[in-house]
Amino acid sequence: MWIRAAAETGSSETGTVFRKTLKERKKMGLLASEIVQFLQIAEKRGIEGKTLAMMGKQHISLEMDPFLSIIREMGYPYDRALADQISSQKEIDSCDFFKMLGFEEVHAVDYSEYEGADIIFDLNDPLPDSLKGAFDYVINGGTLEHVFDIARAMENMSGMVKDGGLIMHLSPSDGWINHGFYSISPTFFQDYYRANGFLVKLIEFEYLICQGRKNEGPYVTFFSEDLRLLRTPEQLDSYLASLKAVKDADQMLLLCFAEKAGAEKPVKYPNQGVYQEMKRIDFKKAAGEIKRSGAALYGCGSICDQLLDELYRIDGERAVKNIFDGNIRKAGMSHRGHTVLYPTAEKLRACGDIYICSTTYEYEIEKELLEKGVSSQSIKKLSGFLWKDQR
Structure with a gap:
């Protein structure tokens, strides 16, 4: 500007x-x-x-x-x-x-x-x-x-x-x-x-x-x-x-x-989204899917932390391949034992499944991933893991 x-x-x-x-x-x-x-x-x-x-x-x-x-x-x-x-x-x-x-x-x-x-x-x-x-x-x-x-x-x-x-x-x-x-x-x-x-x-x-x-x-x-x-x-x-x-x-x-x-x-x-998101997501179900197949996470905020907590509880933390975040300031920082990566097209395409750890910006992140060549089949949204009475 x-x-x-x-x-x-x-x-x-x-x-x-x-x-x-x-x-x-x-x-x-x-x-x-x-x-x-x-x-x-x-x-x-x-x-x-x-x-x-x-x-x-x-x-x-x-x-x-x-x-x-x-x-x-x-x-x-x-x-x-x-x-x-x-x-x-x-x-x-x-x-x-x-x-x-x-x-x-x-x-x-x-x-x-x-x-x-x-x-x-x-x-x-x-x-x-x-x-x-x-x-x-x-x-x-x-x-x-x-x-x-x-x-x-x-x-x-x-x-x-x-x-x-x-x-x-x-x-x-x-x-x-x-x-x-x-x-x-x-x-x-x-x-x-x-x-x-x-x-x-x-x-x-x-x-x-x-x-x-x-x-x-x-x-x-x-x-x-x-x-x-x-x-x-x-x-x-x-x-x-x-x-x-x-x-x-x-x-x-x-x-x-x-x-x-x-x-x-x-x-x-x-309702204020930051307080509502975590209550709506079935983290146990999402963590189980990640433990079985392995995945990268996009977004290292509160939803990511809640998901990592559940993965640690079921001994599934090794299934997390990478953590990405679109904030360039976080690139290279350590987050819960993982080095945060900036989401370049090359790194994203090499990951397999990627779970979007945000519901507030889910649309924008999904659009970014598609534009960078990630297949739609590899994009996993936590809005797909809501408790049944919240859908």
């Missing part, structure tokens, strides 16, 4: 400074960094002729000339006449801004007309039929945390997205006391979208480090790695503890992109 900074060092030389006043920070808004990340994902899916809905009329906090220079360097098309018009505005109109980038229709949804919304709707209320599946793209740039019925708000926002459409969330995660009703953790989006037929395309932290007067800026922003790679709370805690940027950060935001991968279904409210 164009401004991804070295979060491990916290170096301001590799970051980008965004001058935001206290007044601006109280508005729902998007920085240049967040908009570019949105464009990088949206461009692959197509923007021309597409519809976009903002949850609240977004405040666009950027300087036009540097931003346009960046998207020209990316080779991204835009309406130059509209860009000139926007550059002359005292404050950027977000509807004009997204039309400049190629969206055919741009709407702002809010509970009042106060900030210029053209669709008046309270996210605490049931979603009207006119808004169901109405938009190709939905942007929540700081609205979710202000809606008291957060479950209803998630149902409504995701319900506005067309099949195959994309939703973006930018939500407070740490250091935002009294900003809204809620601060959001990664598991909130991951578990909700997993339960409701969406694919999480990216989820990461954005760190805001103040380089001036507190609450006035200027700010340098840094991004974490993709948090989908960190499969347990322990892995996430260890990763965050290793980053200097986190120690220096005044505030943390959570950025998430999710694709609606199927037709509309009744909304499911999930």
Whole structure:
């Protein structure tokens, strides 16, 4: 990404400074960094002729000339006449801004007309039929945390997205006391979208480090790695503890992109996945299969540990040939007597059966294994070993 900074060092030389006043920070808004990340994902899916809905009329906090220079360097098309018009505005109109980038229709949804919304709707209320599946793209740039019925708000926002459409969330995660009703953790989006037929395309932290007067800026922003790679709370805690940027950060935001991968279904409210997975899996049955035939394991988190515990109990630990993990930081580390391997195509294809030790990211890992040449017959999913009353 164009401004991804070295979060491990916290170096301001590799970051980008965004001058935001206290007044601006109280508005729902998007920085240049967040908009570019949105464009990088949206461009692959197509923007021309597409519809976009903002949850609240977004405040666009950027300087036009540097931003346009960046998207020209990316080779991204835009309406130059509209860009000139926007550059002359005292404050950027977000509807004009997204039309400049190629969206055919741009709407702002809010509970009042106060900030210029053209669709008046309270996210605490049931979603009207006119808004169901109405938009190709939905942007929540700081609205979710202000809606008291957060479950209803998630149902409504995701319900506005067309099949195959994309939703973006930018939500407070740490250091935002009294900003809204809620601060959001990664598991909130991951578990909700997993339960409701969406694919999480990216989820990461954005760190805001103040380089001036507190609450006035200027700010340098840094991004974490993709948090989908960190499969347990322990892995996430260890990763965050290793980053200097986190120690220096005044505030943390959570950025998430999710694709609606199927037709509309009744909304499911999930239990937190990390606590539910182990209760659902019949580890005794899975361990028995591995002891008989031998296998490699993919993912060295809590599910892997539970499976290894059961294998040790039945004297089957020697049947585990290798342990893989997609987090490059774990490569070469020792885990329960095994050296963790990074999953290269060559190593994976040489393993025979591979058991996916995750149900949260089972789909993504299975897709990765298939793309790296592992046969579908060799991929074993622990979702195939659920207790009968949980299927």
